[in-house]
Amino acid sequence: MTTHDTNEPATPPVPIINIHNSVDANAHIWRVLATFLVIIGFVVIAWGLGQWGMLELAATGTAAVISMLLQLLLRNGFIVLPDSKSDDARIEEGKNALRSIVAMFQAMLDRSSLLRLVLIAVGYGIGFILVRAAISVVLGAFIGNIFFAIGFGAIIAAFICFPTLLAGTMRALKSRRS
Incomplete structure (x- = not known):
């Protein structure tokens, strides 16, 4: 037993606090892994469709997925200015x-006439066709090599999973001029 000096105040006992989160600590890694698997799986399916002579179908489906994904990423705040x-x-x-420019475009959309909305939709359609054509060319390169397709899918998944990857890479490459 220890004795305390009467001049020293007794220190109160420190309570032991245990914090338990009901959220799985590893949930983020599973979401990242799932995103990688979905994107790579989608690219491999597109490659397989190209192997079976359905390259146009694969290009159209891929363009639709990219278009919708970009819309969702913008709408839900995953793509923003820093x-x-x-x-x-x-x-x-x-x-x-x-x-x-974004605010001006949104204000223009808010008060657009039917003709302007139709022209914007036609422009979107033309953009979709151009993206689809580019994807068709890229998928044509996949036909010969499944590993190229998987690698390309992994790069796409990396940019989706790690939104700061590009910004961090650019910061690392940035050089200061004296």
Whole structure:
């Protein structure tokens, strides 16, 4: 037993606090893995359709998936301009200009006539066809090599899973001029 000096105040006992989260700590890694598997699986299915002579069907389906995925990523805030301030005033001006263009385009859409909406839809359709044509060319390259298809799918999945990958890579490549 220890004795305390009467001049020293007794320290109160420190409570032991255990925090238990009901969320699985490894849930993020499983979401990342699932995204990789879905994207790579989709690319392999597109490759298989190309092998069976259905390259046009694979290109159309892939263009539709990319189009919808981009819309969902934009709508749900996965693709946004960074909030961090830059030391370079030109970068800040560029970000402000992009925000202004997006706001202006949204305001234009909000008060558009039927003719303008139809023309925007036609432009979207033309863009979709161009994306589909580009995908058809890329899928044509996949036909000869499944590993190329899997690698391309893994790159796409990496950019989806790691939204900061591109920004981090660009920051790492950025050089300072003296």
